[in-house]
Structures are given as C-alpha cells and as structure tokens.
Amino acid sequence: MRLLLISLLFAVLLSCNEKTGTSDYPPMFAEQLARTQVQVEGFMEQGVEVPTPKDMAGGYTHEVHKQNWKTLRAAGALYRHTGEERYAVFVRDALLAYAAVYQDWPIHPTNRSYATGKIFWQCLNDANWLVYVSEAYADIYDWLDAETQSKLNTELFRPMADFLSVENPQFFNRIHNHSTWANAAVGMIGLVMEDEELVQRALYGIPADELPDDLRDDDSGRIKSKTGRAGFLAQLDLSFSPDGYFTEGPYYLRYALSPFLLFGRMLGDKRPDLGVLEYRDGILGKAIFGMLSQADPKGDFFPLNDSQKGMSVYAPEVVKAVDYGYFYYGKSDELLSIAEKQGSVTLDDAGLAVATAIAAGKAKPFKPASLAYTDGPEGDEGGVGVLRATGSADQTTALVMKYSAQGMGHGHFDKLAYSLYNHTGEVIQDYGAARWVNIDQKGGGRYLRENNTFAKQTIAHNTLVIGQTSHYEGDIRIGEKYHPDLYAFEASDAGLQLMSAKAQNVYPGRELHRSQWLLTDDAFSHPLMIDIFRVKGGGAATLDLPTWYHGQLLQTNFAYQTNNELAPLGDGQGYQHIWLEAAAKPDTNLLSFNFFNRNVFYTQTSVGQAGDEFLFVRLGANDPEFNLRRDQAVVHRRKAAGSSTFVSLLETHGSYSTLDEVAREPFGHITDLKLLVDTDPYTAISFRHKNGQSWMLLLSNQDASPDGQHNLVINGTTHEWSGVHHLIKNE
Amino acid sequence: MRLLLISLLFAVLLSCNEKTGTSDYPPMFAEQLARTQVQVEGFMEQGVEVPTPKDMAGGYTHEVHKQNWKTLRAAGALYRHTGEERYAVFVRDALLAYAAVYQDWPIHPTNRSYATGKIFWQCLNDANWLVYVSEAYADIYDWLDAETQSKLNTELFRPMADFLSVENPQFFNRIHNHSTWANAAVGMIGLVMEDEELVQRALYGIPADELPDDLRDDDSGRIKSKTGRAGFLAQLDLSFSPDGYFTEGPYYLRYALSPFLLFGRMLGDKRPDLGVLEYRDGILGKAIFGMLSQADPKGDFFPLNDSQKGMSVYAPEVVKAVDYGYFYYGKSDELLSIAEKQGSVTLDDAGLAVATAIAAGKAKPFKPASLAYTDGPEGDEGGVGVLRATGSADQTTALVMKYSAQGMGHGHFDKLAYSLYNHTGEVIQDYGAARWVNIDQKGGGRYLRENNTFAKQTIAHNTLVIGQTSHYEGDIRIGEKYHPDLYAFEASDAGLQLMSAKAQNVYPGRELHRSQWLLTDDAFSHPLMIDIFRVKGGGAATLDLPTWYHGQLLQTNFAYQTNNELAPLGDGQGYQHIWLEAAAKPDTNLLSFNFFNRNVFYTQTSVGQAGDEFLFVRLGANDPEFNLRRDQAVVHRRKAAGSSTFVSLLETHGSYSTLDEVAREPFGHITDLKLLVDTDPYTAISFRHKNGQSWMLLLSNQDASPDGQHNLVINGTTHEWSGVHHLIKNE
Secondary structure: OHHHHHHHHHHHHHHHHHHHOHHHOOHHHHHHHHHHHHHHHHHHHHOOOOOOOOOOOOOHHHHHHHHHHHHHHHHHHHHHHHOOHHHHHHHHHHHHHHHHHHOOOOOOOOOOOOOOOOOOOOHHHHHHHHHHHHHHHHHHHHHOOHHHHHHHHHHHHHHHHHHOOOOOHHHHOOOOHHHHHHHHHHHHHHHHHOOHHHHHHHHHOOOOOOOOOOOEOOOOOEOOOOOOOOOHHHHHHHOEOOOOOEOOOHHHHHHHHHHHHHHHHHHHHHOHHHOHHHHHHHHHHHHHHHHHHOEOOOOEEOOOOOOOOOOEOOOOOHHHHHHHHHHHOOOOHHHHHHHHHHOOOOOOHHHHHHHHHHHOOOOOOOOOOOEEEEOOOOOOOOEEEEEEEEOHHHOEEEEEEEEOOOOHHHOOOOOOEEEEEEOOEEEEOOOOOOOOOOOOOOHHHOOOHHHHHHHOOHHHOOOOEEOOEOHHHHOHHHHOOOOOEEEEEEOOOOOEEEEEEEEEOOOOOOEEEEEEEEEOOOOOOOOEEEEEEEEEOOOOEEEEEEEOEOOEEEEEOOOOEEOOOEOEOOOOOOHHHEEEEEEEOOOOOEEEEEEEEOOEEEEEEEEOOOOOEEEEEEEOOOOOOOOOOOOEEEEEEEEEEOOEEEEEEEEEEOEEOOOOOOEEOOOOOEEEEEEEEEOOOEEEEEEEEOOOOEEEEEEEOOOOOOOOEEEEEEOOEEEEEEOOEEEEEEO | OHHHHHHHHHHHHHHHHHHHOHHHOOHHHHHHHHHHHHHHHHHHHHOOOOOOOOOOOOOHHHHHHHHHHHHHHHHHHHHHHHOOHHHHHHHHHHHHHHHHHHOOOOOOOOOOOOOOOOOOOOHHHHHHHHHHHHHHHHHHHHHOOHHHHHHHHHHHHHHHHHHOOOOOHHHHOOOOHHHHHHHHHHHHHHHHHOOHHHHHHHHHOOOOOOOOOOOEOOOOOEOOOOOOOOOHHHHHHHOEOOOOOEOOOHHHHHHHHHHHHHHHHHHHHHOHHHOHHHHHHHHHHHHHHHHHHOEOOOOEEOOOOOOOOOOEOOOOOHHHHHHHHHHHOOOOHHHHHHHHHHOOOOOOHHHHHHHHHHHOOOOOOOOOOOEEEEOOOOOOOOEEEEEEEEOHHHOEEEEEEEEOOOOHHHOOOOOOEEEEEEOOEEEEOOOOOOOOOOOOOOHHHOOOHHHHHHHOOHHHOOOOEEOOEOHHHHOHHHHOOOOOEEEEEEOOOOOEEEEEEEEOOOOOOOEEEEEEEEEOOOOOOOOEEEEEEEEEOOOOEEEEEEEOEOOEEEEEOOOOEEOOOEOEOOOOOOHHHEEEEEEEOOOOOEEEEEEEEOOEEEEEEEEOOOOOEEEEEEEOOOOOOOOOOOOEEEEEEEEEEOOEEEEEEEEEEOEEOOOOOOEEOOOOOEEEEEEEEEOOOEEEEEEEEOOOOEEEEEEEOOOOOOOOEEEEEEOOEEEEEEOOEEEEEEO
8 A cells, every 4th residue: 555655656746747847857867856755755744753862773763863864865855956945944954853952962872882973873873874964964055044054063063073073083083984984974064064174174084193003993993094194085095905996895895985975076076176086096986896896797796804695786875886986987888787777876967967878778788807906005915806707698607716905804814715606696605794784683783793703714715724723813913914915817818717816924834825717618618617726834734625605415426424413613713613514535536526506506526635534514503693594515624734735626517497397417527637736836737528628727836927938847748838827728 | 609599590580480471470479489490490400319218317318308209299389380391201200210119128227116117217207208299290190101100100109008008007097197197198199090999098097906906106105096997087087176186286286287288188179079178167277277376476386295396387387287278268367477477388279379368468467366275086185275465565475284185105294284475485384395306416306215204204394293203103004094174264354364174183082273364454564374273182292383484593582502512303203304403491471483584574473381392403414415405493392292282473574685784674563472262162362563452363163164153251251253263453
C-alpha cells in the first residue's frame, strides 16, 4: 500500500515537473529530483525529530540523526533546484531545533570511542553530519535573515566545528579518513559562514604537539602522523599514492572519498585559487578511477584489509565519485555505464552532465585494465596488483595480489596474499573484516573481537604462514615499518600477464617472493592462474600455504582421512579459530584438488614434496558468539623447511546447471606439473595439458629489467631470452 | 569466438526464415526454430558418433548417446517444419548406424543397476533414448522407403522395445516413473511402427508373476505394485492422486511427466478413442498445474524427498509441461508468463499456440494459491499443504508441510516436516538429496551413501525426532504401511491461514499433531508463521525439534556455551553426521533466536520449559568424502518427555543492504508467547507485539468441522467460536 502511494506520488511529481518546465531535465536527473521530492515530502510531513543522543550505531537516536542529515541535505538541494521556499523553511527550522539543544548536550553517554562525539557515539559521525548539513546550510544561507544566520553560526555550527577540531585534536589532526571528514566538516561550514579561521584550520590543521607520539585509536591506528603535517591539504598529499591508491583499500576509500569530493568541490567553487581539484596532478580524479577499478567483474570492491563484503561500485556513496569523476576528470563515457546501473545522479551540475550524456546514448562498458597500484604518499611503499584476462563467453577473471604497506589500523597481516574473482564473484576469497556494519546485534555494528584474532591474521589469507606466526608477528608497530616491493609487472601481453613481488622482514631473516601469472590460451576455457611462491633463508620451520576457496570439494587425486572429532589447528595467531576436518599425507608429487562453486568447476594442481601434508580446514572454532563464517580452506603444509618453493596452477573450467543437470568439462586438464629449476637466479616450471600440449615457464628471480639477457640450461637444452620471464609452448 | 559465430549463424537463419516465410511464426517460435537449426547444423557437420557403451552418467559414451537423442529429436522436428530432406537423411543415417551395432551390444558393462541398460548404465536412460528417438522416427517414417522402415523396425526398435519390456519386467512393470518411461518408449515406438502388440504391452503391462513380491530397486523402492496392475493406463491411475500430486514430489514429477505427456500426446493424435488426455478427469492437466504450483516464489521446486536443489519451473524439461498445459488444459494466460521466462517453446502446435498468445500480449503473472494436495491414487494417503501469503513490497511467503505417504524409494522419513520460502528462496530448508546429479566426481552422479545415512533421516528435516530414532524406524517397509492425515486446511481467509495434520504409527503408541498458520497483519511486515507441534502418548523420551535455517546467527536471548572440540551428536539415524557446536540450558520460558539471511532478518520465538535444551548443530561429521553440505540447525531438545507440546513463531522482518549498510527493522517484535491451554480437546496460545497489540489463538484438537461449536474458559473468560480455530486480537 505504502509502495503504491509512493509510486503514485512519484508519477504525479514527474507530471508536475513536466508542467513547471523541469521536464527539460534529462530523464535520470528528472527522476532523481522527483524521487528526492517524494522522500523529503514524507519527512516534512512527519516533522523533524531531534532526540537526545543515546544509542550506538543501529540504535534509534543514531539512526534518526543520520536520517536527518540525509533529509536536510536533500531538502537543501530541492530548494536550490525548485526555488520553493517551503524546503528552505524546513531546513531552517530543523537547524534551529538543533541549535536549541546542541550546546547543552554533553558528550555522548556511550563513551566507547577514542573520540566520542556529541550527536553520535563517535566524532566521526558528528563530522559526517556536519559535512552534509553544511551543504544544506549553503543552499539556504543567502535566503536566511542575518539574525538567524548569526544565531545558527554562533549557537550551533561554530561550537560544533570547535568540538570536532580544537576540542578533539586526536580526531582532527590525523592523516586518516576520520580526520578528512573532520577537516571537510570544519572547512565546509567555514566556507558557508565565511569563517576564515575555520577554513584555515581545515586546510592546515591545528598545532597538537601535546599528543603522545604513539597514541592509537580503537583500531590500533596511529593517531599522530610521522610527518607532523595535518589538515585537508596534508590529507591530499599523504592519503593517496601518486596514482590514487588509498592505503586502507577500496572499501574505506569509498567512505573516505566523500569528504574529499564534497569539500573539494566546494573549494573549487569558492576558492578556485587553491586549485584543489587539480592538486597533485588531479589526485582526486586518480583516486576515483583507482577505486572504480579495484572491483571484481560483478562490481564488488576487492575486500582488502578491513572491508565488509558486498560493497560495490553501485553503492549510493559511489554515485558522486562517478559523477564528479565524469564531470571534473575527463568526461569518460565508460563511467556512464556505471552511472546507468547506479540509477542515480548527484543533484548538481555533475549529475546533470552525466544524465545528459546518458540520455544522448554515450554510455560505454566500463572495462578496467590490468594495473599495478603503488602504495604510500611517494608511491614507494609496495602496492596492489590486479591482473585481468578474458575467457570463454567473454567472462573476466581478476587476480589480485597485495604487497602494499600496512594500511594503518584497518590493515591486515597478509603480505603477498592473493584473491581471485570472476563473473560469479569471489572464487578464492579474502575474508574481509569480522564485522556486520550497523547491525546492532553484532557488537553494535563495530569490529568484533574476531577481527583481530582471526580476520587480520595471516592464516586468514591466501599467503604463506611460517611457524604458525602471522606476518610481522601480527604487530602493527612492526608492520608499519616495512612493506614488500613490486618486483615485476608485465601486463602488455594479454596472453601472459605477470605480477611478482618480494617481501623482506615479514619473517626475520627470510625473503618471500611470490610470482603469479594469468595465462590465456585456447587450450583453457578460462585464464589459467600460475603461482610460484619462494621463501629463502631462515631456519627449519613449518610452512603453511592456505587457499580459502568457495564451494564444494569434489575430488582429490590423493587419499585423506577425515577426523571423527574436531579440534582447533593451533592455539593462537588465528589458528585457534580453525577446525581440522581432514588431513592427507599424499604419496604423489602432483596434488590435484577439484571443487565446484556457483556452477563452475575449478582444479588446483600443486607440486608436492615428500613429507608434505594437505589439510582441510573450516573456520569456527573458539567462536563463542558465532561471529565467524564457517568458511573453508585447504592448507598445503611443508614441515621442517627453510628455503622452499610452492608451485600451483588454478584452472577454471566447465559449468553445470541445476536446470538441465548437465556437467560440462567438469575435470581439470593439467598433468605433469613440475618444478624444473629453482636457484637463486632462476626458477623454471613445466606442465602439460591432457590434449598433449605442454608449457615451460622460466623466471628470472633477481633481474626484472625488460632488456636483461638470460640463458638457462634445462635437461641439456639451452634457453635464451630477454626480460623477466619466458614462456615456451610445445604443441 | 564460438559464441560470436553462433550468434551470427542465428541471425542469418532468422533472416532466412523471414525470406522463406517461416517469419509468419510468432517471434518465440521462430527463434526456437532458428536456435534448433543452429544446434542441429553443428552436430550434422560433426556427424553422428555411436560409441560402444562403457561409461556411467557424466562419462563420455553416456553423454554422447544422450546428446544423440536430443539431436535426432530436434532434427526430426526440423524436417517436419521445414520439409528439408537433409534433416530426414541425417536422422535415417544415424538410426542405421545404431541398427548396425545395437543387437551385438551386450548389456552395459557397468552392471550397477537393478535394471542395467544396453546403451546406458540403466534401462531408464535407454527408455529416455527410445521415447525421444521415437518422435524423430515418427517425423521421418513416411518419408523412409519400406526396406529401411523394415530394417530399422526389426534390427533396432523391436529388439530395443523387447529389451525394455519382456526382457526386463522388473523395470517395465512397476508403478513408478522408471516404468512410465518404459511404457511410453515401447508404446510410442509401437505407434510409429504400427506394432499393435507393443502398443497393448505399453498400455496394459506384461504378466510378471514370477517376480518376488518384495523385490526392491537400487533406492529400496518396491518393484511389484500391490495392485498387480501395470502399464501406462495403470500409471495414470496409480501415479497421481486425484488432484494430480505425484507421490515422489515435484522434482521427480518434472522428470516423470515427460513420458506421460509425450506418449499421451501421441496417443491423443493416433488413438483419440482412448481419450488419454481427458483420462481421470484430465489427470495430466492436474499434474501439470500441481507441479508448477509446488515451487517457491523464485520458481524452484520444493525439494521434497530425493530432490536436487535448484530445479525449477524454468528448467528445459518443464517447457512441454507449460505448453501442453496451456494448449490442452484451458489456455490459462498465467502459464504464458512462465513460458516467457523459460524463453523456449515446443516445436509443435502447443508451442505455436503459446508463442502466438505471448505475441498477442496475453501473458499474466503466475500466482499459485494456497492448496492442500492429497497423496495416493485415491487421494486418501495424506498429502502436502502449501500456504502462501503476501507481505510488504508484495513479497510472497510460502509455507510447506509434508504429511504425505512414503513416496516410494525416493521418500524421506519426515512426517509433518515443514519448510519455508520467500522472495529470497529457502529460509527454513529441506535438505533435499545427498547427490550431485550427473557430476561424475561424486559417485558417478548417483545417490551417495549419505543420502540414506543422513538426507532421508528424520533429523535432517524440520520435524520432531523422538528417542534419536527416525520416523517408522527409518524402514521403508514400515513407512509404506502408513501415512499421516490432514486434520484441517483453512485458506479462505487470507489474514489467517491454517494447515494441520496428524500422524499415528510414526512412533508406536504416540500421536503427532502439527498445526501451522500464516498470520498476515499490519503489525508484521511479512506473514508470521505460527507452529504448534503436539505429541501425545508413549513413555518418556528425548524430543528433538530441529530448525534447519539458512544464514548467520545474530543473537539469542539466552546464554549458550560453544564447544572447544566438536563431537558428533549421536551415533546413528543421521545424528552421526551432526557436530554439536554449542548448547544452552536456557533459564527463560521465552526462547528467542535471531538470524540473518540474504539481507533479511528472522526471529524464532519459542515456548521453553524447565530443563529444555537448545542445541546449535552443524552438518559434516562422519563424512569421509565431503559429500554433505556444512548446513546448520538449532535443535529444541526436551528430555524425558512423554506427551508434550512445542510452540514457536517465526517472524520475517526488516532488511539490510551491503550497499548502504543500513539495517532496517533488525529486531523481532514478539514478547510474551505463552501456551495457555493444552488439553486433549483444545490448545490455546497467546503472544504480544512490542507495540502493545496482542493475540490469542485457539485450536480445537479433535473436531475440525467448519460448524463445530466450541467454548473454552481461559483466565476466567469464556471464549465461544465455531470451526477449528479462532483468533482474537487485542489492539
């Protein structure tokens, strides 16, 4: 019934708009305006409620204040576009209601944050509120009489801006997404009120020398930047790598980018002299394109570090990234196809431009390329590599390797970890965060204990764990000192793409070196993943290489024993959360493991050594509140090893439909996978397809220069090549 | 590339059809024809291969022969529609190739079936082959010269028909879907060859008195019918209840219906005097509509008994059910919307009629009603009830209760079990079968050992297990003797719908009585499920009531202890496959359990008694080949109980999106659920909504007549009503 009414209202408003001339707008923009009117009218009818703050995220007062910022912002935009005064009255009255109580509110009674807010449990949400409400305030500011302006400025906004800055320097002065919100909030309200002190504070930060150097936030993130710089311009300099990678990963960038774009756009309008939109060679544009490209073929962001799964380029928050990316950064028609699927545009010049271009039929498919993103403000702190290749039915495989810096408080201990995606979504998964954002039943929607005890630990990821100990001992203070380095990235040949990275210091005295390829060949219906993981140096220890796969185990080519009772695999570093379901000591050198997920078949083929074990594990031990998903992995375990090399291939093949019940190409094709050479300078492997074709892949381990000359004798044959790697195919 | 070529070919053929006049066909029919041409041309180019039979389902020779029947049938239809002789030549030559080798083939070397075939591992697939190839043969029969007809009749088809009947009476003479295929195969080829002996054999069966009375097939199904009847007309009489319910459930009906419809249609053409299409008041039409209605809101069949999940009304095999249902049984416009989504029509008059009606815009949404299907040939062996109700956003909830007969060899021991579905699919699941159909890696695609040891057992279902023993002791011979009975079915009031059934003999000396309602009320955003499960009589035993839910446990209102090591819950009857993850002894009489699945929230609220336990279990113990899914349940356990009653409510509420991360209505609303009265004649419960509204629900346990007069004094107030149940709401 309610839905019917809204539909009707929507239809009526659309037809009104036609009469009043707003029908000149292109359809997506006109619809956005009509939808916004429906929403705002609903709230205007109810009247604005300003409850005394009390609840955590997900709770009542939290959600009401959050809805208020959305409604006020929308009402401001409607006033701007329609000129109808009732919208301005609504915004003004709501702000006066806040002004009447704000200064008397104590800090939020929950007191559970390193920076407790007043309206919300954390300053961060107060800053969200101020960013969006500043926009509404901007929309009606000139319409207000001077007395109301002055009342709101002095009784609501200036106190709020001071609270979020000088009264909470540990929140305002970081190089961190929290502070970006704070800087934007203070700066935007300063621009509206023409309060130059606030604007300067926002741009350059405040002196906060009294804070201890190693102060940490709730997520163990460092409060005080090593550079000593603060404020919005410092954020622009230090939050992104030169190519726009955000050290916390795309899930957080999606969130962090909003204040950058909103304050940036307002500065672009009101302080064009600062050139913020062009700053650092258009860093905000690079961040937008980088973020949109750090997503799987379904559009879901790669869940690197602390990320909730399912956030995607189609999320409401990403609308402005797409629209501003289009409007300010090159009018790329590929962005229009994302905007179409988002079904929403910003109610401003950018959104209008996007809607107009879409109406003109300019949209083109968004096809991100293989790319290596650097990390760190100077781009010299490792990074993230993404290889993409196309298989049958034009389906894309995306392979992601993480060799980035720690990623601050939300970083995971997963150097050289990989994850794999295709048209079905995740295949080899990154666990993401142990958190249900805004679901009150799960710890008020905050990070759960298991985020530290499992999700951040190395064993939760598809990378090597040595001695059952996480990378950098699982200590952020150590992690922040180091980073892996890209060794090679070769994506120019679509048939064979390589990314390779090395990490020192992850384990003292050892070097980790992982190389991964996507091979596209007619013999395989989808790109073949090739993985060589070398560890060098250090004493004998247990090496564990997990593969967190989705789906149903079908078959292995070796026997395994399932356990009649389940016990945890270890007692710390994430191992305490893992049940050992089954184990094998394969008596073969070719370990094949075949599984099935979302109607696609996969086969992992690995090189085994005498004594290797293969463990079948499932998550969920020591989980007293059912906070962990019951996900599964296989672990390739090698005991008492020092320098050692793991080699595996992952085939994606065939399909199944529960509608016709036909299994197409259910078996993998690889035979004879061998590690032929493994010396300091060179590694060489070979493998064969059941159809008789075979391949030999040679890698230079110490010289990645494109024109480096190499030769290697294998079985009496000398192979010569230039460049980091070399593939030989025998038909 | 291949896809591109097929698209191109498709376009060319469509345009050819336009030129040759087949463009007079409505679009769906013309496209079907063009698609079929593309497929057949591909196989004609390759030439037909007739390999010596060797493999199980999923293996090479199996798949080739299976593809052959599809290609031949399609080629026959193309000849019929286009008159192009090359299609007839192709069919003829292929049949001659089979004729050249068929008689020399021994029975299939696998020898793993109670009725081993010649072409395939089981006679069943040979019969499939003959049914479809008979159609192709019919299409070209008059075009063949007499010599070829005679050669094929005597060297291929008559021997095959004899093999599938007189040489395998245990296969041909059952009342079972296998025999329906056999009957149809023999009858259809008989009609084509005008071999009256075969037609009579098909219609009336063969004498098979030498078979032992209790002979069983691979699935423990009884071979010999109790009635002594056999043949196609007996199948029509005995396979369906009078309202078209098929005792094995909709998954098998989808498969079994094909020979009924194909032989039925051919008989309708060639022997209209038999009136098969109108037989038993149009039983085939009732079976079609019944099957299409036994599906969840997404179109997936309810996975009752041995069913593979994911089979749906949109499966290719269901196309003919929809088209013939439309053409022969009432031209229901609701079927057209299913046909549209199937995107395919039969290449005959029925498909043409459907395509024509769709082109005329006649399609209407398919909206199955609440219905109680009877089971058994006389409709007196229990049945299956389906309640459907609508909630917010017009989303449908479907509640299924199974009180049917055993369902032959594919039946599960799950009397009075329920399952619940909505727009997201399964919520409270029926496990279905432990089988991956046609996936060779999993036991050749056959039923797995765990199908008997777990999937068929009672604990695998949402119904009461007493003394950790399955219903009827898990013995099909006992199960076939009894069935529950429907007690009441009231679906006329969309606001409150009831189904209630009773079962004796499931456990000796005990009566089980389950009543379930869907309550639709503005206070709840989706229909509220109400469940009262009474057990009466018998000595003290442990009662276990499992709820196999999908999703993530969020919260309970009582404490539980998770286990640091996992052990199986029991040692047989399915319990050996279940890990005990956690257990609670709640100290409250109101047990609330809140979970989250596919972005919807659910809350189960149950009445607890002193001493009750609540177990959190997960599937996967004693599963040496990873044949079981790691699904989960909560088990409400009551120890040392004789007569006892379980009461629970299941709320569906709220939503979450990972895109905006807002949790809407995440908490349930029920408080104060109480069992007020529980006597032999009456049960009464009451519950309250957090908004203050409350309900009292009264049930007559022994008199379900619509005009029965009842009065019951509760807390000093006398309640009078007529009919089986009575709801009182206090605002």
